[in-house]
Amino acid sequence: MPGPGLVHERPVPRREAGATPLIRVARRLAMGLTIKEILMHDHDSGTAPGGVRSKRRGADSAPRLRLLIPGRKETRLALMATSSVLLLAACATPPDLPPGPERRPAGPEAGVSFTAPPLDDEAAGTAFPVLPAPAGKLTLRTALAQALAGNPDLAAFSYESRAAEARTIQAGVPPAPALGLDSQDFGGKGERRGFESAQTSLSLSQTVELGEKRAKRVRAARLDESLAAWDYEAKRLDTLLETTRAFVGLLASQRRLSLARESLALDRKTADIVRERVRAGRVSPLEEKRAGVAVATATLFLERSRRDLQSARQRLAALWGASAAQFDEAIGDLDALVFPPSLDRLMELAVENPDLARWTTEIESRTARLSVERSKEIPDPTFSAGVRRYGNDGSTAFLAGVSLPIPVAGINQGNVLEAQQRLAKGYAERRAAEARVAVEVRQGFERLASAYDEVMALRRDILPAATAAFDGAAEGYRQGKFPLIDVLDAERSLSDANGRLIDAEAGFQVARAELERLIGQPLPTPRQPAPQRPGE
Numbered sequence: 001m002p003g004p005g006l007v008h009e010r011p012v013p014r015r016e017a018g019a020t021p022l023i024r025v026a027r028r029l030a031m032g033l034t035i036k037e038i039l040m041h042d043h044d045s046g047t048a049p050g051g052v053r054s055k056r057r058g059a060d061s062a063p064r065l066r067l068l069i070p071g072r073k074e075t076r077l078a079l080m081a082t083s084s085v086l087l088l089a090a091c092a093t094p095p096d097l098p099p100g101p102e103r104r105p106a107g108p109e110a111g112v113s114f115t116a117p118p119l120d121d122e123a124a125g126t127a128f129p130v131l132p133a134p135a136g137k138l139t140l141r142t143a144l145a146q147a148l149a150g151n152p153d154l155a156a157f158s159y160e161s162r163a164a165e166a167r168t169i170q171a172g173v174p175p176a177p178a179l180g181l182d183s184q185d186f187g188g189k190g191e192r193r194g195f196e197s198a199q200t201s202l203s204l205s206q207t208v209e210l211g212e213k214r215a216k217r218v219r220a221a222r223l224d225e226s227l228a229a230w231d232y233e234a235k236r237l238d239t240l241l242e243t244t245r246a247f248v249g250l251l252a253s254q255r256r257l258s259l260a261r262e263s264l265a266l267d268r269k270t271a272d273i274v275r276e277r278v279r280a281g282r283v284s285p286l287e288e289k290r291a292g293v294a295v296a297t298a299t300l301f302l303e304r305s306r307r308d309l310q311s312a313r314q315r316l317a318a319l320w321g322a323s324a325a326q327f328d329e330a331i332g333d334l335d336a337l338v339f340p341p342s343l344d345r346l347m348e349l350a351v352e353n354p355d356l357a358r359w360t361t362e363i364e365s366r367t368a369r370l371s372v373e374r375s376k377e378i379p380d381p382t383f384s385a386g387v388r389r390y391g392n393d394g395s396t397a398f399l400a401g402v403s404l405p406i407p408v409a410g411i412n413q414g415n416v417l418e419a420q421q422r423l424a425k426g427y428a429e430r431r432a433a434e435a436r437v438a439v440e441v442r443q444g445f446e447r448l449a450s451a452y453d454e455v456m457a458l459r460r461d462i463l464p465a466a467t468a469a470f471d472g473a474a475e476g477y478r479q480g481k482f483p484l485i486d487v488l489d490a491e492r493s494l495s496d497a498n499g500r501l502i503d504a505e506a507g508f509q510v511a512r513a514e515l516e517r518l519i520g521q522p523l524p525t526p527r528q529p530a531p532q533r534p535g536e
Contacts, residue, residue, distance in 0.1 A: 203386025352520035
């Protein structure tokens with residue numbers, strides 16, 4: 001009965017005809033057998049570890065077993081070699097790094113954005129949330145929250161943030177150890193004929209990264225993760241801007257539909273007056289036809305306004321991924337005017353713009369990438385330790401080694417130069433972004449101020465004058481003082497003035513939203529009568 005340490009429960013193939021000793025050992029390792037178990041099996045069957053019959057069949061088993069199993073001294077050497085490899089591999093573990101720059105929220109907070117959950121291969125494509133469609137009366141805040149939670153493009157950016165986190169995890173993975181198995185001194189002539197004198201070696205090697213390569217990779221990946229957060233924030237503000245534009249457009253379409261109904265009612269009222277005057281013989285029947293043309297034109301305008309309203313509803317609902325609008329109407333006030341602060345104050349607030357604020361992290365990221373490329377110029381040693389069996393006498397010995405790549409001058413020079421150029425490009429791109437944002441803020445301020453001036457002029461001067469002109473022309477026509485053409489012209493002017501007021505108020509609200517996108521936050525509302533232009 002075999003003693004302790006010689007018993008194994010896993011079966012070992014007895015017949016492996018046509019396989020070399022190296023292949024036989026590899027097969028048994030793949031089955032999960034240890035080197036000791038392979039040696040024990042070959043000892044019991046009278047073969048070498050590769051499966052070659054040993055010539056010393058009549059020898060005592062105990063001395064042969066001592067040749068296969070290392071003694072205490074050899075075991076200590078093996079433990080020392082293995083410990084050395086593990087300690088050197090531990091040197092490659094990077095120190096704890098401070099967390100990368102956190103994502104700073106910017107812009108109006110109007111609900112919780114969609115956050116991509118951790119996915120597996122089967123869950124991919126099924127994690128997109130299905131949100132209840134808003135019903136009844138829709139406010140701007142509800143529309144913004146719905147878009148942040150359900151916008152498909154914004155959800156895609158959220159998954160990119162998850163991907164950046166995964167790249168950070170991968171950057172911290174150290175080099176994997178390698179298991180080597182080789183056989184030599186076989187298939188020759190004389191004593192080297194066949195596999196009887198072959199030497200079979202099994203070794204474990206570990207590459208140790210020097211120059212803080214792993215720590216620098218992790219830092220660069222964390223900065224890229226922060227950049228992905230900034231890109232997500234920029235897309236979030238873009239979604240808020242698009243939703244605000246669509247909502248304002250819907251409010252304007254509702255107002256235009258109401259204006260079209262009012263215009264049609266006025267034209268029909270005028271047509272009734274003309275019809276009475278024609279029947280009384282006071283005006284020519286030609287004027288009745290003119291009034292009919294005005295009614296038909298107003299009817300077409302009403303139908304077009306209805307179609308435009310449906311398009312505006314669909315456009316808004318599409319921003320949260322809905323195929324149809326389920327709400328009844330949008331509730332909002334186009335008349336509200338919010339005065340912006342001074343241009344200098346807006347320039348100060350523009351630093352919160354993610355398109356501009358991200359460049360601080362971008363420069364840090366490119367600097368980290370340059371550090372990564374420079375660290376690659378430091379060669380990484382590979383340490384190995386293992387065991388070798390000599391087929392001629394069945395003895396076993398340990399082996400250890402170290403290899404070091406020869407650093408050729410400029411071996412990574414191209415990548416270092418590329419990283420340097422990208423860093424220089426980053427500084428230039430940041431200056432360009434600062435200039436672009438400054439111009440956009442100034443232009444946005446001018447658009448807002450112009451829209452404000454137009455709204456005030458229409459409310460204060462143009463619309464009251466157009467209303468008075470129409471009332472006077474209509475009353476004069478009843479009294480026979482003015483022809484019908486004057487009434488129709490006055491009515492057209494009044495309708496145009498009302499339409500311009502709707503467009504100007506909508507333009508003001510859109511300009512306000514665009515300026516908020518540029519400064520990355522809601523506009524402050526200082527107490528001042530009107531926007532102050534430079535030099536005023």
